[in-house]
Amino acid sequence: MAGIVLAGGLSSRMGRDKALLPWRGQTLLAHMYGLLERAGAEVVRVSGAYPEFDGVADTVERCGPLGGLFSVAKVLPDGPAWVVPVDMPQLDVALLWQLRDAPQAVCVIFAGQPLPMRLNIDEACRTLLESMIQNPDGPRSLQALQRRLGVLELPVPAAAGSFLVNCNTPEQWEELAS
Template sequence: MVGVYSGAVIAGGLSRRFGEDKALYPYRGKPLIQWVLDSLQEAGERFIVANRPYPGFGVPVYPDLLPGADSLSGLHSALLHARYPWVAVAATDLPFLRPEYWAFLYEHALASPHPVVVAYNPEGHLEPLMAFYHQDCLPQVERQIREGDFLLRRVMEVLGATYIPAEEVVVRFGAQVFLNANRKEELP
């Protein structure tokens, strides 16, 4: 069943610690970005937000419209380009995300009084680049970019969020779902 939400992969990072464009790094037979796109297969639409071309993935690629604000620029572009009010936003370096993870978060989004649904990882940190954002976040995102406040968590602090405990995610999908590869040697 296709979900009535958009799926956006944020691939705008410089991959300094990784040593090359991690989106295109081959992992277990396919580029890292393909793993993330595949996890979003149930979305009503999928696209990539990046300031460079990513041909060959069969989805549109949109640039940052307000560049220079790190991941917040990517979120801004994702919210503006999305056809659906809820947007699943994922970093490009999360090869263990699965469609079931997004379905789980989307159920919470549909019941949420808040415009963000985000999980904590087992270390107690929020995972804002494997979360759902409603397009209602757009004015706050634009305000933060104008004011030079590029923290994704500030969107949640100001607008409110539904926070999913790490235990709820781990029991369903395993701790590996949170693995984001900042260095090649972090990939199992």
């Protein structure tokens, strides 16, 4: 398994770079990177210009998480990868392992949650990502990618709801961090 942290983008709703927000003595980016390593990712790559994490800058600007995934997928070898957002700090290893251990599928998510996901990166996936990015009329979303790939949706474990919360605004961050 590889790991991908989606940390590119403008963080416009947050008003500052979400990846650099403090979380338990480190940045959110360092926390999510470490989470993927603890889960067993052999290699972890970051979308966004974060040289200290060997980040991969978006090759196509303003395409959201899909653009970040496209950029990183181009530099990863074929195989399965966990894809996580930088702003989901309560995600844990056990949930990532549930995605890893799910039945074979190109794409696996928890029902109603586009992220985290297990994605099989191969030439077909890269080609689909590129075609979606190249189409200015869209759709350019992770959900659209998942529908086109055929997604396996796992039930959300009863106690896992709070672990799958991400934060996009200062108010959400304040509530999560308190």
